[in-house]
Amino acid sequence: MQKQICLLLSFTQSREVALLTCKDERLKGYFGNGTLGEYSSIWLARTLPEDGQLITLEFDPKHTKVAEENIRNAGLDYKIEVITDPALETLPTLKGRGFSDFDLIFIDADKLNNPYYLKWALGFPDQVRLLIIGDNVHNEDVIENNSDDINVHEVRQFIDLLYEESHIDSTAIQTVGIKGYDGFVL
Template identity: 55%
Template structure:
């Protein structure tokens, strides 16, 4: 058994033991695949982790940068209180259409606003309209812009907010300063900013699983 097969089997074992069968989320993944969306959703146990982190925080206002088909959006929206809200940003029109259908299927569309267009423009619009500060922010979009997303996250977060960023290990390439992959370089600049930024206390973890060898950043806004 190769390492990837082993990691996937362990993920499946955890999911079978700890996650309740969910036909809605299964249907969402099927819809994403049927629409030809890339298979880059978070794994089910990672989605549950986001859900639990948002619940532990007591998040009432969530920002997600990178919607895809809305799979992680649904996990986060389900953690919200009845009066909570979630704003999710997506560049691709096709993804927005699929995500909005999925959000309706999951019964959470009333809590979620999908903003279509370049995320940096949408973030500026959120600031311009004086949106209420967010208490949980999930960054999972185009990696070259991660440094910019972090700066915006800090602008739009309230003190004590949780910030989570996905895909920060890149199969170990994050340690390669000479990488020609702009996604890797975006993550490296993002981590450099985190190291220098006094307003956030953060750590990073390596992960293995059905999505391969990767990891995430977890931080708390301190000021």
């Protein structure tokens, strides 16, 4: 049987979308970037079948320690593995580690590297069914032509890359929450 993996770079506002999507019984594993306390990953791991697996990346060893404790407390340490390494160095090594069939890719890491993460994710054209990218509205700044915010420019570049990919259907969805106006791209 082919292993199926869901790549998760977690974000809070669209967690419900991911939870609904990840309830698909065919998904056998998830992957995440940006662990922090592991709250979203714990919820997502609960949607996995018993033999499912979630792999997540975290840059900060302190966050890894907190995440691993939370994972143990949730009783999911047999399903979730935290890798403490920078994403830009680790993502290219995942195929060699046996993670190569991604059904869902969920990106919410540092915005400056979103174009890189997208290019990496597009390296799996036959496996990816859904790509979710979080925090892409920035209080409407992304549509303002005179913004000096480097993150806004990177989000625009990222959205342009999506537009240029003819085999991808995408849409931006605005959300309103504790962070104000924000959103994500599907």
